[in-house]
Structures are given as C-alpha cells and as structure tokens.
Amino acid sequence: MKVFYSRVSTEDQSDLRQLKNTERGFDYVLSDRCSGTIPIWERPRGRQIKELIDEGKLKELHIHSIDRLGRNTIDVLSTYKELTDLNIRVVCRNPNIQNFNEDGTIDSFSEMMVSLLSIMSSFEKSMIDSRRKEGIERTKKFYPERYSGRKIGTTISPEKFLMKPKSQNIIKDLDNGYTVREIMEMRKCSPSTIDKVKKLRSEVYETIKE
Numbered sequence: 001m002k003v004f005y006s007r008v009s010t011e012d013q014s015d016l017r018q019l020k021n022t023e024r025g026f027d028y029v030l031s032d033r034c035s036g037t038i039p040i041w042e043r044p045r046g047r048q049i050k051e052l053i054d055e056g057k058l059k060e061l062h063i064h065s066i067d068r069l070g071r072n073t074i075d076v077l078s079t080y081k082e083l084t085d086l087n088i089r090v091v092c093r094n095p096n097i098q099n100f101n102e103d104g105t106i107d108s109f110s111e112m113m114v115s116l117l118s119i120m121s122s123f124e125k126s127m128i129d130s131r132r133k134e135g136i137e138r139t140k141k142f143y144p145e146r147y148s149g150r151k152i153g154t155t156i157s158p159e160k161f162l163m164k165p166k167s168q169n170i171i172k173d174l175d176n177g178y179t180v181r182e183i184m185e186m187r188k189c190s191p192s193t194i195d196k197v198k199k200l201r202s203e204v205y206e207t208i209k210e
Contacts, residue, residue: 002060003049007032007068018064026062037071037177040079058088065094071176080114132171132201136162139203162200170197 004026006018015031022029030045040046052058061083063069069090070076080099083090089100097110161167166187173183180194 001027001052001057002062003028003030003052003058004062005030005032005045005049005068006064007034007036007043007045009033009035018068022062036067037179037182039071039075040069053083053086053088060089060091062091063093066092066097071178075176077114162197166193167197170194171201174198174201 002025004019004022006015006029008015008018008031011033013033015033019029019031028048030048032043032045034043041050049058049061066076066080069079080090084099087100089098091098095113097113098107099110099114101107166189169187170183170189170193173186174194174197178186180191183189183194184191
C-alpha cells in the first residue's frame with residue numbers, strides 16, 4: 001500500500017502545493033491540519049497511518065518535505081529511522097531523498113544526507129545541554145544566594161529542582177516547541193511546575209549573557 005501524507009498548520013492554509021501530482025498512484029492521500037508541534041502519530045491522519053503500519057499494510061510513505069515527519073530534526077530522524085527499520089519505503093520530495101530505492105536497495109546518497117542531519121542534530125542537542133549546565137554552574141558561583149536556603153513552597157534547592165528528571169524533560173519539551181497544555185498531558189504535571197521550570201531556567205540563561 002502506498003500513501004501520500006501532507007500537513008498544514010491551520011484550516012486557512014492550502015496544501016495544494018504539497019498534493020501536486022498525487023492524483024494517481026496512491027492508495028490514500030491523507031492530510032492533517034494541525035500544529036507541527038504535535039507528534040506525527042498523535043495527529044488524526046498520522047494515527048491512521050500508524051494503524052496501517054501496525055496492520056502491516058503500509059509499504060511506501062511519500063511526503064512533500066522531510067519536516068512533515070516531526071516537530072524538529074531529532075523527531076524527524078527518529079520517525080525516519082523507525083520507518084526504515086520496519087522496511088517501509090520513505091520518499092521525500094524536498095529534499096529529494098529516500099531510504100530505499102524502488103528495487104529495495106538502500107539509497108546511498110540519501111543515507112549520507114540523513115547521517116549529516118543526524119550529526120547536526122546531535123551537535124545541537126549537546127550544545128543546548130552544555131549551555132544549560134554552564135549556566136547552572138555560573139549561577140552557583142556568582143549568585144550563590146539563588147541556590148541557598150529554602151524558598152517558600154519548595155522542599156529542595158532550585159539547583160536540585162532544575163536537575164530533576166521531570167524538570168529536564170520539561171525543558172526539552174519547551175525546546176521542542178510544545179505548549180504548556182501538551183506538556184501537562186505528556187508529563188502529568190501542573191502548569192505551576194512548568195512555570196517554575198521556565199522561571200529558574202530563565203535565571204540560568206541570564207547569567208550566560210552577562
């Protein structure tokens with residue numbers, strides 16, 4: 001089964017450009033109208049595609065541009081790898097890449113392009129993590145009062161709170177463009193927790209700029 005998938009952010013936007021030359025050759029042409037911050041398998045049409053995958057029916061997935069597969073580079077690469085591991089052919093028009101050729105062999109050029117994207121994504125993630133840790137250390141050194149004593153309503157120091165796994169996940173979600181409501185649902189936390197993470201993180205990054 002061959003499927004073409006497109007996505008636009010709002011009802012007012014047109015996906016005609018993405019759907020060009022899809023009149024023939026596809027079993028389904030599916031289009032989502034939702035924010036790109038929503039993971040692909042959680043989108044209405046994305047869930048339909050996932051069902052086809054789980055049923056072993058999907059053989060080829062065509063998309064207009066590579067960013068239709070996820071929220072950011074890391075997410076796109078994860079989805080791309082997931083589909084490749086399932087031996088599902090992914091054909092992208094922009095840029096012109098595919099994981100498998102029509103005869104089932106690996107497309108070497110596309111593999112190289114995806115590897116470069118992966119390296120850039122890993123570098124970007126490491127830089128974000130490095131700046132975050134550097135900011136915390138600088139705050140501890142130059143503004144120790146921010147990490148001393150006990151603030152009203154808290155049971156641990158700001159440093160420990162910011163380094164908690166849940167706080168780290170919230171920070172990553174914020175970097176990936178999720179809304180407060182989406183983070184609340186994913187992490188099972190309150191909006192006040194997210195606001196607290198944002199506030200402490202803002203203080204950390206302020207020290208980096210000084």
